[in-house]
Amino acid sequence: MHNKQPIGFIDSGVGGLTVVKEALKQLPNENILYVGDTARCPYGPRPAAQVIEYTWQMTRYLMKKDIKMLVIACNTATAVALEEIKAALPIPVVGVILPGTRAALKATKNNRIGIIGTIGTIKSGSYEEALTQKAPNTTLSSLACPRFVPIVESNEYHSSVAKKIVAETLQPLKLKQLDTLILGCTHYPLLRPIIQNVMGHSVTLIDSGAETVGEVSMLLDYFAIANAPQASNQKTCEFYTTGSANMFEEIANSWLNLTKISVTHIDLGAC
Incomplete structure (x- = not known):
């Protein structure tokens, strides 16, 4: 059973791209959707309740896009929000x-x-x-x-x-x-x-x-939700940011070595 649904990644900004880089290497068949809340980054100094709220906004945005697994690719968000989100979602949720x-x-x-x-x-x-x-x-x-x-x-x-x-x-x-x-x-x-x-x-x-991607790989097998090998031009790799799409694209390009990156500016306030 092959599952074409994307894996969702969320982070306070561009940091989670380091996780995506590893995912592209270890999970070449998977479709990827990524949300970086660059406009409100950094999360580190923010009160826990606010980090939980922002993490939920990113999560809800990706759930509407029918993801099959959520990776909280942010340590601050994992520390305060992982357990709550894991308990509430019907899909596997992984923290870092x-x-x-x-x-x-x-x-x-x-x-x-x-x-x-x-x-x-x-x-x-x-x-x-x-x-x-x-x-x-x-x-x-x-x-x-x-x-x-x-x-x-x-x-x-x-x-x-x-x-x-x-x-x-x-x-x-x-x-x-x-x-x-x-x-x-x-x-x-x-x-x-x-x-x-x-x-x-x-x-x-x-x-x-990077270590987290090993866990993602294991869960894809465990739940039998991995995608089939696909032609690279059919693969979806989409990035969404609440900040500057240009700045995000610049960092993503240099870090991920992808030829064409699709970065869209979004507003999460409404989520």
Whole structure:
């Protein structure tokens, strides 16, 4: 039984594209719809109730487009809204936190794991909770990095300013003798080369978003809802943003290496 319905991805902005990049690689037959709420990004500093409301607006928008699975490709939204949305929807819903914790525990040798994320994600303690449940003896160091998302959203993630901000922000973690660092925000992989450089090559970086796609793949098989192989020109890959379609397209083009990207500006207020 082949299922042509698309998989929906939602994020506070362009960060979830790092998850889509992995999905294009691991799930080449699937149709993809993506909503980035760029106009209201970042979600990190916002109150949890507001993040839940915005996440619902994006979810309802995609549910109207008949998606077969929802990927909350945003750590802040996963931390506060995943359980509620999962309980309410009739389709599988996947978040980015648990897959990231599993990969980190697999990677660590000295049981010293760092977590970087938005203020909202770090404040929620979701990563710590998941890690402590599975491995109580792990030493955890968390750090909120509120300046990272704006660098990515303004398309400055290659700049010297980005290098300076990342180096300054991560300083406290360099003393913690970590061997594994979870990139607990889907925007952060766009800064990966700089983060790796600052932390040093003995530290393994875990991309929670990329790890999530393995879970998506497993669920497609489990529920028997995977799509059949199709000619690449028949595949749907549509992007919707509440912000500037041009800026979104620019970042999506450089990050996903797709020849033709369809980006539409939408207003979610009415959803």
